[in-house]
Amino acid sequence: MEGPASGFVADALIAEDIDAYLHQHQHKGLLRFITCGSVDDGKSTLIGRLLYDSKMIFEDQLAALEADSRRHGTQGQEIDFALLVDGLSAEREQGITIDVAYRFFATEKRKFIVADTPGHEQYTRNMVTGASTADCAVILVDARKGVLQQTRRHSYLVHLLGIRHIVLAVNKMDLVDYDHSTFEHIVADYRAFAKEVGIEEFSAIPISGFKGDNITRAPSENTGWYGGPSLIEHLESVEVAATAAQERPFRMAVQWVNRPNLDFRGFSGLIASGTVRPGDPVRIVPAGKTSKVKSIATFDGDLDAAVSGQSVTITLEDEVDCSRGDVIAAAGDPPEASDQFRATFVWLSEQALKPGRGYWLKLGTQTVTANVQEPEYEIDVNTLDRLAAKTLELNSIGVADFATDRPITFEAYESSRQLGGFILIDKFTNATVGAGMIQYSLRRAQNVHWQPTTVTREDHAALKNQVPRVLWFTGLSGSGKSTIANEVEKRLAVMNRHTFLLDGDNVRHGLNRDLGFTENDRIENIRRVGEVAKLMADAGLIVLTAFISPFRAERRMVRDMLAEGEFIEIFVDTPLEVAEQRDVKGLYAKARSGQLKNFTGIDSPYEPPENPEITVNTVEMTPGEAAQHIIDAILPLK
Incomplete structure (x- = not known):
């Protein structure tokens, strides 16, 4: 056919082909995978090669890449593919990956989102971020170095995070002359470690990200002894979690x-x-x-x-x-709901875990307050030994019990990553400090139920003709907390108010006699006192507490236990030098001489309230004046 009509037919066929191509592209499956391993194993170079071979680089990007390669020291006509992914200036200067870099590319069969994760141990938190949504992990090993500590760490983490499709990519085979025995030796070493971790299956592929061997086609001319698929062919065949x-x-x-x-x-x-x-x-x-x-x-x-x-x-x-x-x-197969469970978690903060402290726990669309108990043990990723631990430091992996302020809905992480994986958030900095995987609910949570009672807390308060309050006195040792709290209680008693004073020294003779003065013990001290104060408020009492309570997080924890308006924070504001001059108990002198460790204001911090309901300055006020100021501020009490 010739003439204008043939042109219209050709245009229609082209448009039809384009529509068919776009429809096919839109309905391709998507695989999310990560590359991980030790430092300088070639992760960024591999991803750059994948982008280059899949024609996902524009001409201007390619020109800029060639210029950057020359500027950063690549000799001859070779391209430094790592520069496609290492976007931070610090990464290019040091030749390492720091942040998680996400890249998209596609083949005829599938679309991919790949996360290039850091190899340095100090950036383990970034690696966990990249792995949290991945279906497959490509763990790179430098053929010259073999299986290293960070290889083991990342392998353990990807298995822990529920990634069941693992590729052992033995990279830089060109630097060992594509030696078959070197490849087999590395695979054998990794298989022995994988068995200990619980990795049942993995696929091993010899590659060269720099030269392109076995990346898109296999076997390459240099690895005639290899009979498996190329890396891309394998990734195209991985089952996506969404399907399962x-x-x-x-x-x-x-x-x-x-x-x-x-x-x-x-x-x-x-x-x-x-x-x-x-x-x-x-x-x-x-x-x-x-x-x-x-x-x-x-x-x-x-x-x-x-x-x-x-x-x-x-x-x-x-x-x-x-x-x-x-x-x-x-309806016939619902998930669990509980307020206590055991979990494995990775600690991601430079500040150590504080057992007993309240953190925000975010699981899916649920956000609750969670207390982490003292770890059952810490896991040594090199030996897989279970180590005794009181806390967890940055990048440590441990197992502990969690208690939340109300039941949450979850499933074991191995069954559902969406309903089994959570993060911990510091309540004051809003920084993500941990990532965890729920194992199971605790049996004690299933056996203990709330027993409803007929006489309510409102009834208790009505019988006493008062509104419950918790007057929380906080300040340095020697500031006058106990003296002022005692004076306030005396005046409330004259007013026929029902009160009880919990004093910091007195409770350590009984309720908290097993606790010392370490940071973790101070946290537990306040947690227990907070629970007691809450019970007393439920009984309709006006509770006065006189504790240093040095940390804002624990004072906030007690506030959250109580009804709105019941917690009144009273800051007894006394400068350190004044409190030390008073030193009625001789504690500051002992702390200065080194006889008393972890003393607030000397070698342990005090975090003053940011927005207390009441502030009294004992330099400007006598105890009696301070007490009357507090009484005036809290009235009326009914």
Whole structure:
């Protein structure tokens, strides 16, 4: 056919081919994987090679890469592929990876998102971040160096984080003349370690990221002895976790209650596992209420079914109490809900773990306060020995019990990464300080239930004709806390108020006699006193506490235990030099001479309140004046 008509036909065929290509590309499967290993194993170079070979580099990027390669010392016409990924100036100057770099590329069969993670031990937290969403891990080993400590650490971590598809990429084979025996020796060493860790299967591939051997095609001319797939061919065949998740029971964490008008109330979220259809019976966890799915709404209209990986809005046939953080699950096979569980976790902060301190625990859409108990043990990733531990330092891995302020919904991490993996957040800095994987709920949590009583805390308060309060006196030793608290209680007694004074020294004769003055013991000291103060407030009492309570986090923990407005922080503000001059008990003198360790203000910190309800300055006020100032501030008490 000739003439204008043939041109229209050709254009139509081209448009049809383009549409077919775009449709095929949009519906390709997606694999998330990470590259990890020791320093200078060639992770960034490998990813740069993958981007280059998959034609994912624009001409201007290629020109800039060639210029950067010459500037950073690459000789001849060779390209330094690592520069495609190492974007920070510090990375280029040092030739290492510091931050996690995410890159996208695609082949005819699959799309990929790859995370290039750091090799240095000090950046283990970044590696954990990259691994948390990955389906596959490519662990690189320098053929000249073999299996190193960081290889073991990263292998243990990826296994711990639930990655079951592992590739041992023996890199830089060109630097050992593609020696088959060297490759086999490294694979044997790694297999022995993998068996100890619990890694049942892995695929070993000899590669050269710099030269391109066995990256996109295998075997290369230099490794005729290798009979397996290339790295890309293997990655194209890896089963994606989302596929397996569809076969599990239905789970969807509620992110948002969608209420655009009075006629519509839906629950929006990402389906973590399973399939759901209208009419399916579901259970709201942890509340336990049941209903049936009425409809599955999306921006493009209602669906007949939805599967894991889809974000949808579900409406229910019944008006049930369901909010953000709840999980809508298959009625016949719901997940667990508990406030105590055991978990393996990685500590990611330069400040050591403080057992007993309250941290924010974020699991999916749930955020609760969690107390980490003293670790059962720490894991030595080199020997896999279980070591006794009182706390965890940066990059340490341990196992401990957790207690939350209310039940959370979860599954064991090995069953569900979405409902089994959590992070810990420092309440004051908002920094992520830990990442954990839940193993199981504690049996004691299942055996202990709250027993309702007929006489309520409101009844107790009414009988005493007063509103419960916790007057929390905090300040340095020698500031006058106990003296002023005692004076306040005397005046309240004259006013016929029902009170009780918990003094820091007195409780150490009984309730807290087993505790010392280390930072961790101070935290536990305040936790126990806070629990007692709460019980006394439940009894309708006005509770006065006189404790140094040096840390803001623990004072905040006690505040969170009580009803709004019941906790009144009273800062007894006395300069250190004044408190030391008083030194009624001789404690400052002992601390200065080294006889008394961990003394607040000398070799242990005091964190003054930032926004106390009441401040009294004992330099400007007598104890009586301070007491009257406090009484005036807290009235009326009914």
